[in-house]
Amino acid sequence: MNPKIIFLDAVREHNPLIHNITNLVSAHFTANGLLALGASPMMAESPDEMAELATISSAVVLNLGTPSDEKVSAMLAAGMAANQAGVPVVLDPVAVGASHLRQKTVATLTQNIQFAAIRGNAGELAYLADVQWASKGVDAGQGSGNLAEIAQKVAQKFNTIAVLSGEHDFVANHDRVMKLSNGVALFPKVTATGCLLSAIVGAFLAVAPRELAFQAACEACTVYAIAGELAAVGLQATQSGTFAVRLLDALAAIDATQTEQLMKAEWII
Amino acid sequence: MNPKIIFLDAVREHNPLIHNITNLVSAHFTANGLLALGASPMMAESPDEMAELATISSAVVLNLGTPSDEKVSAMLAAGMAANQAGVPVVLDPVAVGASHLRQKTVATLTQNIQFAAIRGNAGELAYLADVQWASKGVDAGQGSGNLAEIAQKVAQKFNTIAVLSGEHDFVANHDRVMKLSNGVALFPKVTATGCLLSAIVGAFLAVAPRELAFQAACEACTVYAIAGELAAVGLQATQSGTFAVRLLDALAAIDATQTEQLMKAEWII
Amino acid sequence: MNPKIIFLDAVREHNPLIHNITNLVSAHFTANGLLALGASPMMAESPDEMAELATISSAVVLNLGTPSDEKVSAMLAAGMAANQAGVPVVLDPVAVGASHLRQKTVATLTQNIQFAAIRGNAGELAYLADVQWASKGVDAGQGSGNLAEIAQKVAQKFNTIAVLSGEHDFVANHDRVMKLSNGVALFPKVTATGCLLSAIVGAFLAVAPRELAFQAACEACTVYAIAGELAAVGLQATQSGTFAVRLLDALAAIDATQTEQLMKAEWII
Numbered sequence: 001m002n003p004k005i006i007f008l009d010a011v012r013e014h015n016p017l018i019h020n021i022t023n024l025v026s027a028h029f030t031a032n033g034l035l036a037l038g039a040s041p042m043m044a045e046s047p048d049e050m051a052e053l054a055t056i057s058s059a060v061v062l063n064l065g066t067p068s069d070e071k072v073s074a075m076l077a078a079g080m081a082a083n084q085a086g087v088p089v090v091l092d093p094v095a096v097g098a099s100h101l102r103q104k105t106v107a108t109l110t111q112n113i114q115f116a117a118i119r120g121n122a123g124e125l126a127y128l129a130d131v132q133w134a135s136k137g138v139d140a141g142q143g144s145g146n147l148a149e150i151a152q153k154v155a156q157k158f159n160t161i162a163v164l165s166g167e168h169d170f171v172a173n174h175d176r177v178m179k180l181s182n183g184v185a186l187f188p189k190v191t192a193t194g195c196l197l198s199a200i201v202g203a204f205l206a207v208a209p210r211e212l213a214f215q216a217a218c219e220a221c222t223v224y225a226i227a228g229e230l231a232a233v234g235l236q237a238t239q240s241g242t243f244a245v246r247l248l249d250a251l252a253a254i255d256a257t258q259t260e261q262l263m264k265a266e267w268i269i
Numbered sequence: 270m271n272p273k274i275i276f277l278d279a280v281r282e283h284n285p286l287i288h289n290i291t292n293l294v295s296a297h298f299t300a301n302g303l304l305a306l307g308a309s310p311m312m313a314e315s316p317d318e319m320a321e322l323a324t325i326s327s328a329v330v331l332n333l334g335t336p337s338d339e340k341v342s343a344m345l346a347a348g349m350a351a352n353q354a355g356v357p358v359v360l361d362p363v364a365v366g367a368s369h370l371r372q373k374t375v376a377t378l379t380q381n382i383q384f385a386a387i388r389g390n391a392g393e394l395a396y397l398a399d400v401q402w403a404s405k406g407v408d409a410g411q412g413s414g415n416l417a418e419i420a421q422k423v424a425q426k427f428n429t430i431a432v433l434s435g436e437h438d439f440v441a442n443h444d445r446v447m448k449l450s451n452g453v454a455l456f457p458k459v460t461a462t463g464c465l466l467s468a469i470v471g472a473f474l475a476v477a478p479r480e481l482a483f484q485a486a487c488e489a490c491t492v493y494a495i496a497g498e499l500a501a502v503g504l505q506a507t508q509s510g511t512f513a514v515r516l517l518d519a520l521a522a523i524d525a526t527q528t529e530q531l532m533k534a535e536w537i538i
Numbered sequence: 539m540n541p542k543i544i545f546l547d548a549v550r551e552h553n554p555l556i557h558n559i560t561n562l563v564s565a566h567f568t569a570n571g572l573l574a575l576g577a578s579p580m581m582a583e584s585p586d587e588m589a590e591l592a593t594i595s596s597a598v599v600l601n602l603g604t605p606s607d608e609k610v611s612a613m614l615a616a617g618m619a620a621n622q623a624g625v626p627v628v629l630d631p632v633a634v635g636a637s638h639l640r641q642k643t644v645a646t647l648t649q650n651i652q653f654a655a656i657r658g659n660a661g662e663l664a665y666l667a668d669v670q671w672a673s674k675g676v677d678a679g680q681g682s683g684n685l686a687e688i689a690q691k692v693a694q695k696f697n698t699i700a701v702l703s704g705e706h707d708f709v710a711n712h713d714r715v716m717k718l719s720n721g722v723a724l725f726p727k728v729t730a731t732g733c734l735l736s737a738i739v740g741a742f743l744a745v746a747p748r749e750l751a752f753q754a755a756c757e758a759c760t761v762y763a764i765a766g767e768l769a770a771v772g773l774q775a776t777q778s779g780t781f782a783v784r785l786l787d788a789l790a791a792i793d794a795t796q797t798e799q800l801m802k803a804e805w806i807i
Contacts, residue, residue, distance in 0.1 A: 023293075023581070024560075024561075024566075024581065025569050027293040027294045028295070028296075028297055028298060031294050032459060032460050036510065041460065042364070042367075043293065046335070046370055049369070049370040052367070052369065067582075095580070098587075100587070189790070190570060191569035192566065192569070236791070239790070239791075240570065240573065240787065241570070241574065241783040241785065241787045244570070245513075245514055247510065248509055248513075249508045249511055253505070293562045296562040297566055301782070304729055311636075313637075315604070315605055315606045315607070315639055318636075318638070318639040321636070321638065322636060322637055514783055518777045518778065518779045521775075
C-alpha cells in the first residue's frame with residue numbers, strides 16, 4: 001500500500017453522492033457517518049427510481065441487511081444501471097449464510113452485477129468463498145480458515161476487491177492481500193459499523209481512478225479504523241454508546257497526515 | 270413576526286400527537302426530537318390505518334425520503350383524512366427533483382391534499398417553484414435564484430406556508446416573506462435535521478389557531494435554529510456526532526424567553 | 539423475586555441471538571441496546587426467511603410498531619416456527635388500541651402464537667385486558683385502572699408473563715404480581731425505550747430455563763431500570779439525548795452485584 005493517503009482529501013473535495021440500498025438498522029448511522037466523512041449520502045428503496053438515482057450517484061452500495069422481494073428488485077436495477085454507467089458498486093452480504101433467501105439473493109446479485117468491492121466479516125466472506133464457518137446471525141462467529149486466503153478466494157471468484165473486516169482487515173484482489181491492523185474492540189459493540197465501512201469503501205472508490213481502487217479500499221479501511229482508535233481514547237470497553245457518537249466526530253476530524261502516521265499495513269500475500 | 274414566542278409553551282402543555290409518514294433514515298431521530306421538544310411522535314406506514322391515525326393526530330407530516338407505492342397510498346389516505354378532519358398537514362418533499370418517481374409523487378400529493386406548510390431546502394423548493402437549480406441528491410446544492418422569491422412562489426402556487434430552510438430560513442405566505450437568520454453550520458452535517466424541522470413545524474401548527482399559522486411556522490424555525498446554536502456552544506465544526514446528541518438536549522431545555530432574546534428575524538417581502 | 543440476579547451473567551456468557559421483527563423507529567437503538575447488554579441482535583422482515591431465522595435464534599421479539607401486511611405474515615411465520623422449536627417469543631403490542639389494523643393484528647398473533655411474555659405500557663396492556671383506558675398514540679396515556687390487576691389479567695388471558703412497564707413495572711403470571719420500582723423519568727423522553735425493554739426481556743428469557751421465566755423477566759426489567767438510573771446520574775431532566783447515549787454505556791457496565799444492591803422489588807399480589 002502506498003504510504004500516502006491520497007483519497008481522503010478527494011472525498012472531502014468532491015463530496016461524492018453515495019446511493020445506499022440499505023436496512024432499517026443501519027440507515028441513520030450510515031448516513032451520518034458518510035456526512036461526517038465528507039460524502040453525501042442518499043438512501044432510497046423503490047425499484048422505480050433506482051436506475052435514475054444510480055446514474056447520478058458516484059457509488060452505489062447494496063446492503064443485504066433486511067432483504068425483501070422489492071429490495072432485491074431495487075438492488076438489481078440499481079446495480080445494473082450503475083454497471084452500465086461505470087459507477088462503482090459495493091456489496092455488503094450481511095448474514096448471507098443465515099438463510100436461503102440471503103444465499104439466493106447474493107447469488108442473483110453476483111450473477112448480474114459486477115462489484116467493484118465486496119465487504120463483509122469473516123463469516124460472510126467464508127460463505128462466499130465456500131469455506132466452512134460457524135457464523136452467528138449477523139456476527140462474524142468462529143472458524144479456523146485462513147482469513148487472507150478467504151479474502152483472496154472471494155476476490156478471485158467474483159473478480160473484485162474483497163474486504164474482510166474484523167480485528168484485522170484483509171483487503172484482497174486477484175494477486176495480493178494487504179493486512180491492516182488498526183482498529184479497536186469497541187467497533188463490533190456498535191451495530192452497523194460494518195455497514196458504515198461498506199459505505200465508506202464506496203465513498204473512496206467513488207473518487208479513485210479504477211486502477212487505484214485497491215489502494216482506495218485500503219485507505220477506506222485504514223481511515224475508518226484509525227478514526228475508531230481516536231474515538232476510543234479515554235473510553236472504557238463498556239462505553240459503546242459514547243464511542244458511536246465520537247466515531248462520527250472522529251470521521252470528520254481525521255486527516256491524511258494523522259492516518260499515515262498511525263497506519264499499520266503489510267502485504268501478506 | 271410577533272417578537273413574543275407563544276407556541277413553544279403550548280406544545281409542551283398540549284403534547285400534540287404528530288403522525289409522521291417518514292423514512293428509514295430519519296424516523297428515530299425525528300421521534301426523539303419531537304419527544305425532546307414536548308410533542309408526542311407516532312410513525313406508521315400501512316395504508317390500512319392511515320385515516321384512523323390521522324384523525325386522532327394533531328398534525329400529519331408527510332416525508333418523501335424513501336417513497337414506495339405503499340407509502341404513497343398511505344400518504345394520500347392520511348393527508349386526505351387529515352384535510353377532512355381539519356388537522357394540519359405538512360409536506361417535506363425530500364430530493365423531489367432527483368427522480369421521476371418523486372416528481373410524480375409530489376404532483377399527486379399536492380393535487381389531492383391541501384398542505385398547511387411545505388418545508389424543504391433551496392433545491393427542493395426551487396423544483397416546486399419551477400426555478401432552475403442544481404440539487405445534489407438530498408442536499409440543497411447550488412443555484413442563483415432569489416430564495417425569498419422561491420419561497421413566495423411555492424406559497425402562492427400551493428396556497429400554503431412555504432418554509433425554505435438553510436443557512437437562513439425563509440418563511441412565506443401569499444403576501445409576505447420573513448427571513449430568519451439563526452442557526453449553525455453543523456445542521457447540514459447531521460442527517461435528517463431537515464426532516465426533524467418539518468416535524469417540528471407540524472408540532473407548532475398543531476397548537477396554533479389557523480390564522481396564526483404563519484407565526485407558528487416562524488417560531489418553529491427559530492426555536493429549532495436557536496436550539497442548534499445552544500447545542501453547538503464549545504463544539505468544533507467536526508463534532509457532528511456530539512452536536513446531534515446535544516441538539517436533542519437543547520430542544521428540551523430551550524425556553525421562550527431565551528428564544529426571544531436570541532432571535533434574528535426580519536420581513537423582507 | 540429471588541434477590542440474586544442470576545441471568546445477567548448468563549446473557550453475557552451465551553450472547554443469545556435475539557431475532558427482532560421491529561419497526562423503523564426502534565431498530566437501530568434496539569440493536570445497540572442488545573449489543574451493549576451482551577446479546578446478539580438480528581433484525582429481518584421478509585416472510586421468506588422467518589422460519590429459518592426463528593429456529594437459529596434464542597428468542598424472537600415481535601414488535602407491532604409499524605405494522606404492514608408483509609410484516610404480519612413475517613411475524614406469524616417467525617412466531618409459529620419459534621413455538622415449534624421451543625424458542626421463547628415476546629410480543630410488544632405497540633399502540634394496539636390506536637387502530638383497527640393493530641387490534642386485528644394482535645388478535646391474529648395471540649390466536650396463533652403462544653407468547654412467553656407480553657411487554658407493553660399501561661394503555662397497551664389495558665387494551666389487551668379489556669380495561670377502559672385513554673391511550674395517546676404510542677404513549678401510555680391516562681387511566682384509573684389498577685395496574686397490577688391489568689397485568690395479571692393479561693397474564694391469565696394469554697397464559698403468559700405480562701410485563702406492564704412505566705414509572706413502576708408490574709410483572710405478572712397467572713398467580714402473582716411483582717412490583718418493581720427502579721427507573722427514571724428520562725426513559726419515556728427517549729423513543730423506543732419500551733421496544734428495547736421488550737428485546738431485553740427476550741434476551742433474559744433466552745438464557746433462563748422455562749420454570750424460571752418469571753424471575754428472568756423481573757431481572758430484565760430491573761437491570762434495565764437500574765442501568766437507566768446509573769445513566770441519569772448528574773443529568774438534568776432535559777438531557778434525553780445524552781441519556782440515550784449513556785444508557786447504552788450503562789447496559790454494558792452494570793453488573794449483578796450492583797443490581798442486587800439497588801433493586802426495589804415487592805410482591806403485591
